[in-house]
Amino acid sequence: MQFETIIGLEVHAQLLTESKMFCRCSAGYASADPNTHVCPVCLGLPGALPVINHGAVQATIMTGLALTCSIPEYSKFDRKNYIYPDLMKGYQISQYDLPLCGGGVLPLVIDGKRKDIGITRVHLEEDTARLVHRTANGETYSLVDVNRSGVPLMEIVSEPDMRSPEEARAYLMALRQILRYIGVSTANMEEGAFRCDANVSQRTLDGSVIGPKVEIKNMNSFRSVERALAFEVERQRKALRDGEALVQETRGWVEDQGITVSQRTKEFAHDYRYFPEPDLPPLVLDRAEVDGIQSRMAELPTARRDRFIEQYGLNEREAELLTVEREVADFFEVTVDGDSDRAREASNWITGEIFALMRDSGLELEDVKISPEQIRELIELVGEDTINNRTAKEVLVAVHETGKSPREIVEERGLAQVSDEAQLLAVVRSVVDEHPDAVTDYQNGKKAAIGFLIGQVMRQMRGTANPGVARSLLEQTLAERVTS
Amino acid sequence: MSELINRSAVELRDLLDNGEISAVDVLDAHLARVEAVEASVNAFITITDDVARAQAQAADQRIKNGTAGPMTGIPVGLKDILCTTDAPTTAGSKLLEGYRSPYDATVVKMLREQDALFIGKANTDEFAMGSSTEHSAYQFTSNPWKLDHVPGGSSGGSAAAVSAQEVSVSLGSDTGGSIRQPAGFCGVVGLKPTYGRVSRFGLIAFASSLDQIGPFARSVEDAALLLGAISGKDPNDATSVDTAIPDYRATLGGDLTGVRVGVAEEYQIDGMDSRVEESVKQAIGELEKLGAEIVPISLPHTEHALATYYIIAPAEASANLARFDGVKYGMSLAQDNLLDTYLQTRGKGFGPEVKRRIMLGTYALSSGYYDAYYVQAQKVRTLIKRDFDEAFQNVDVIAAPTSPTVSFQRGARSADPMQMYLSDVFTIPANMAGIPGIAVPCGFADGLPVSLQFMGRAFDEATVLRVAHAYEQNTEWHTSNPPLDAQISTAS
Numbered sequence: 001m002q003f004e005t006i007i008g009l010e011v012h013a014q015l016l017t018e019s020k021m022f023c024r025c026s027a028g029y030a031s032a033d034p035n036t037h038v039c040p041v042c043l044g045l046p047g048a049l050p051v052i053n054h055g056a057v058q059a060t061i062m063t064g065l066a067l068t069c070s071i072p073e074y075s076k077f078d079r080k081n082y083i084y085p086d087l088m089k090g091y092q093i094s095q096y097d098l099p100l101c102g103g104g105v106l107p108l109v110i111d112g113k114r115k116d117i118g119i120t121r122v123h124l125e126e127d128t129a130r131l132v133h134r135t136a137n138g139e140t141y142s143l144v145d146v147n148r149s150g151v152p153l154m155e156i157v158s159e160p161d162m163r164s165p166e167e168a169r170a171y172l173m174a175l176r177q178i179l180r181y182i183g184v185s186t187a188n189m190e191e192g193a194f195r196c197d198a199n200v201s202q203r204t205l206d207g208s209v210i211g212p213k214v215e216i217k218n219m220n221s222f223r224s225v226e227r228a229l230a231f232e233v234e235r236q237r238k239a240l241r242d243g244e245a246l247v248q249e250t251r252g253w254v255e256d257q258g259i260t261v262s263q264r265t266k267e268f269a270h271d272y273r274y275f276p277e278p279d280l281p282p283l284v285l286d287r288a289e290v291d292g293i294q295s296r297m298a299e300l301p302t303a304r305r306d307r308f309i310e311q312y313g314l315n316e317r318e319a320e321l322l323t324v325e326r327e328v329a330d331f332f333e334v335t336v337d338g339d340s341d342r343a344r345e346a347s348n349w350i351t352g353e354i355f356a357l358m359r360d361s362g363l364e365l366e367d368v369k370i371s372p373e374q375i376r377e378l379i380e381l382v383g384e385d386t387i388n389n390r391t392a393k394e395v396l397v398a399v400h401e402t403g404k405s406p407r408e409i410v411e412e413r414g415l416a417q418v419s420d421e422a423q424l425l426a427v428v429r430s431v432v433d434e435h436p437d438a439v440t441d442y443q444n445g446k447k448a449a450i451g452f453l454i455g456q457v458m459r460q461m462r463g464t465a466n467p468g469v470a471r472s473l474l475e476q477t478l479a480e481r482v483t484s
Numbered sequence: 485m486s487e488l489i490n491r492s493a494v495e496l497r498d499l500l501d502n503g504e505i506s507a508v509d510v511l512d513a514h515l516a517r518v519e520a521v522e523a524s525v526n527a528f529i530t531i532t533d534d535v536a537r538a539q540a541q542a543a544d545q546r547i548k549n550g551t552a553g554p555m556t557g558i559p560v561g562l563k564d565i566l567c568t569t570d571a572p573t574t575a576g577s578k579l580l581e582g583y584r585s586p587y588d589a590t591v592v593k594m595l596r597e598q599d600a601l602f603i604g605k606a607n608t609d610e611f612a613m614g615s616s617t618e619h620s621a622y623q624f625t626s627n628p629w630k631l632d633h634v635p636g637g638s639s640g641g642s643a644a645a646v647s648a649q650e651v652s653v654s655l656g657s658d659t660g661g662s663i664r665q666p667a668g669f670c671g672v673v674g675l676k677p678t679y680g681r682v683s684r685f686g687l688i689a690f691a692s693s694l695d696q697i698g699p700f701a702r703s704v705e706d707a708a709l710l711l712g713a714i715s716g717k718d719p720n721d722a723t724s725v726d727t728a729i730p731d732y733r734a735t736l737g738g739d740l741t742g743v744r745v746g747v748a749e750e751y752q753i754d755g756m757d758s759r760v761e762e763s764v765k766q767a768i769g770e771l772e773k774l775g776a777e778i779v780p781i782s783l784p785h786t787e788h789a790l791a792t793y794y795i796i797a798p799a800e801a802s803a804n805l806a807r808f809d810g811v812k813y814g815m816s817l818a819q820d821n822l823l824d825t826y827l828q829t830r831g832k833g834f835g836p837e838v839k840r841r842i843m844l845g846t847y848a849l850s851s852g853y854y855d856a857y858y859v860q861a862q863k864v865r866t867l868i869k870r871d872f873d874e875a876f877q878n879v880d881v882i883a884a885p886t887s888p889t890v891s892f893q894r895g896a897r898s899a900d901p902m903q904m905y906l907s908d909v910f911t912i913p914a915n916m917a918g919i920p921g922i923a924v925p926c927g928f929a930d931g932l933p934v935s936l937q938f939m940g941r942a943f944d945e946a947t948v949l950r951v952a953h954a955y956e957q958n959t960e961w962h963t964s965n966p967p968l969d970a971q972i973s974t975a976s
Contacts, residue, residue, distance in 0.1 A: 273803075
């Protein structure tokens with residue numbers, strides 16, 4: 001039997017709003033003590049009522065627009081009823097049949113080919129409190145931290161369009177990139193701001209066997225999504241091949257064992273008893289408001305990549321590298337500062353030296369103490385022959401270490417390039433005198449030997465010699481030596 | 485000073501502002517009345533005399549400073565389903581025994597800011613579910629007119645406290661008639677404002693799309709005074725509406741010339757007390773004499789209102805009451821595991837009527853039944869609303885009985901929930917449509933008050949109050965007080 005894998009993903013992304021979804025509590029609780037960002041509303045106290053945070057509605061619509069979703073004129077919130085200690089009201093305010101965003105598309109590039117993943121819907125809801133399970137003296141107990149309760153949570157549901165764990169991972173990466181680009185979420189998976197559940201099933205290519213849909217939960221990194229799905233694909237295929245019963249169920253990924261285990265079968269599925277939230281008026285989405293959100297939306301990564309190629313004459317690989325993160329793309333464009341002639345150099349500096357610096361130091365771009373203006377200054381210093389490329393690299397490291405400007409460093413350390421012929425000629429002559437072997441090589445036709453001699457000039461000048469001037473003086477001197 | 489309990493809130497307002505009496509005098513008179521009658525009436529779950537004492541002193545200072553508001557120094561009862569920081573809020577349930585809210589309901593905050601005098605937290609059917617206040621987990625409240633009769637419900641404590649002159653005015657909540665029906669049973673004025681007129685923030689929710697807070701008073705003018713003090717858009721309640729608030733008291737007065745009063749044939753039903761029917765008929769005649777034009781109208785979907793209500797209200801309640809799980813606040817019967825904690829706490833904490841409605845609502849929302857019950861009920865609700873919209877194209881107010889019967893003896897309907905539910909058959913439609921309704925006394929039957937209801941256009945409380953006021957001022961029904969002293973002395 002030849003199987004095809006069918007994968008659909010549900011992503012929950014916390015929104016980067018200042019306050020929570022339905023109250024004025026701060027949504028930024030990451031480093032806060034437990035239960036300090038709480039009020040009667042997010043605690044679900046008797047008598048408290050929700051009020052919609054329109055910033056969250058706008059962020060969700062922006063996400064929908066980024067995914068080319070349709071935005072309806074009318075939307076509403078619903079109550080999703082279930083009881084659990086992390087759910088303060090005994091129901092979650094969510095959206096059922098009229099989500100904020102309808103169908104859309106997320107285009108991927110897989111093995112150089114474009115593949116569109118359908119987006120079923122994007123809706124808005126509230127996050128739950130966080131449970132912490134502890135054991136002390138052999139007794140287990142649980143603590144509830146309500147800080148997370150009521151944080152705006154956006155759910156993005158894909159169509160079952162992915163055919164492999166690798167595609168699933170690519171989809172998640174692309175989605176995260178978009179959310180970060182438009183600034184609606186940190187989309188940080190390790191911190192729980194970006195969570196993924198997967199629905200995976202198998203079918204034979206001829207359609208004769210269609211396996212049941214299994215939902216996988218508990219995957220806390222991109223890597224674990226890929227691993228869990230790969231495990232599940234094999235588990236399901238083996239069961240189907242061996243004629244074992246496969247059931248529709250929810251399974252949890254156990255990271256340290258690398259397996260999925262059954263959590264809940266279909267018979268025990270919840271009946272959430274959805275009904276319209278009577279405490280909140282329906283949302284009427286004004287066209288002008290939606291257009292306004294569209295106009296405020298940052299340029300998306302694919303569009304920006306294409307523009308970089310077009311506008312700055314970059315090749316595809318460079319453009320790709322520069323647009324993976326919005327911060328890098330912004331850094332690049334500030335460096336270029338509207339002067340396309342600078343683009344080539346800017347790209348080289350960023351994808352070369354800056355990336356290397358980030359890789360070696362393990363820092364994010366925002367933590368590297370080099371500004372786009374400083375890179376621009378560096379490019380100018382090279383362009384006006386004040387320093388050469390080799391010195392420029394040295395200066396860059398010094399800028400990162402000291403925070404001083406490139407010009408300051410060049411001045412302080414006397415790194416300005418020497419083009420003065422008289423000064424250089426003295427050095428050239430001494431080098432020629434000291435390396436008769438290289439001179440002989442050169443004169444015997446091994447022209448490459450001049451590179452060695454230029455290197456020696458540079459060494460004596462601590463890198464500050466103007467390489468062009470040094471080369472012509474060397475050539476002159478060597479020619480003179482032959483004739484003499 | 486004991487005569488101060490006979491004064492209306494607006495009279496007290498004048499006396500206080502003129503410096504003829506102090507808020508402390510007002511308080512003392514009412515606390516003395518509470519002392520004298522409360523053991524027989526049992527209107528309050530908690531008496532907050534200490535709170536009221538501090539408020540009276542602050543009120544006197546406020547009056548002296550010239551910063552008094554309309555409710556400064558006026559004794560008020562609060563239904564014990566309104567959250568208050570300085571007294572327990574029980575919602576009439578064992579599950580919330582001793583529960584202390586960390587915040588005040590918006591209406592409470594508004595009155596507190598004026599230094600109204602909070603006399604106590606008034607008894608209620610558990611979570612406002614009931615029509616006799618017999619479903620309170622704490623006590624039976626008596627009807628001041630006949631102590632072995634019920635005060636109506638669910639805001640029975642708030643109605644009885646006003647009727648027994650323990651307070652000048654009080655606040656209740658009305659989901660299907662819980663202000664108007666007990667007002668009618670106790671012979672006082674009760675107003676359910678338009679849905680969205682008064683903030684629900686801090687009202688422990690029964691059915692969120694129907695609940696509305698409103699005043700009880702012994703006169704229409706007092707009800708107008710209190711309504712003005714609690715109305716308005718609240719940023720904490722997304723369903724409250726930002727619309728102009730008229731000076732309700734100022735709109736009162738004048739006759740009914742040019743006023744069109746609708747009378748719907750659907751408000752005469754089988755099993756109705758003929759004495760109620762007769763009183764209401766006479767009242768309508770009175771309106772005509774006052775210049776009103778009586779217009780026969782039809783509200784064809786009225787007969788489905790009760791059934792519709794008993795889908796929608798329990799459905800919403802089943803979700804609203806889910807938070808009471810014994811984990812976070814209130815009663816907690818902690819067991820070895822979570823499920824048992826839930827089952828024990830909710831099993832022992834909720835009374836039978838509350839459980840009945842949670843089950844009804846859960847069922848109506850369940851997969852496979854949702855369309856047949858909840859969705860269908862919402863459609864009928866729309867039709868009921870449309871009935872009123874059409875009627876109000878031709879009339880300014882609609883007159884109807886408040887309830888099909890007068891008060892009944894305690895226990896008389898306890899065994900039959902359907903009989904109890906029928907008490908609200910004339911009040912439920914206004915909740916379904918979100919429109920205002922007021923109950924005013926219009927007669928007596930064997931010493932028990934009969935009540936007339938006026939319903940009006942959404943946010944047109946002013947017209948409803950004006951018509952009710954004209955009727956009241958031209959009849960004597962509101963002037964008599966219950967024979968409470970006689971009943972108490974007979975009993976002792």
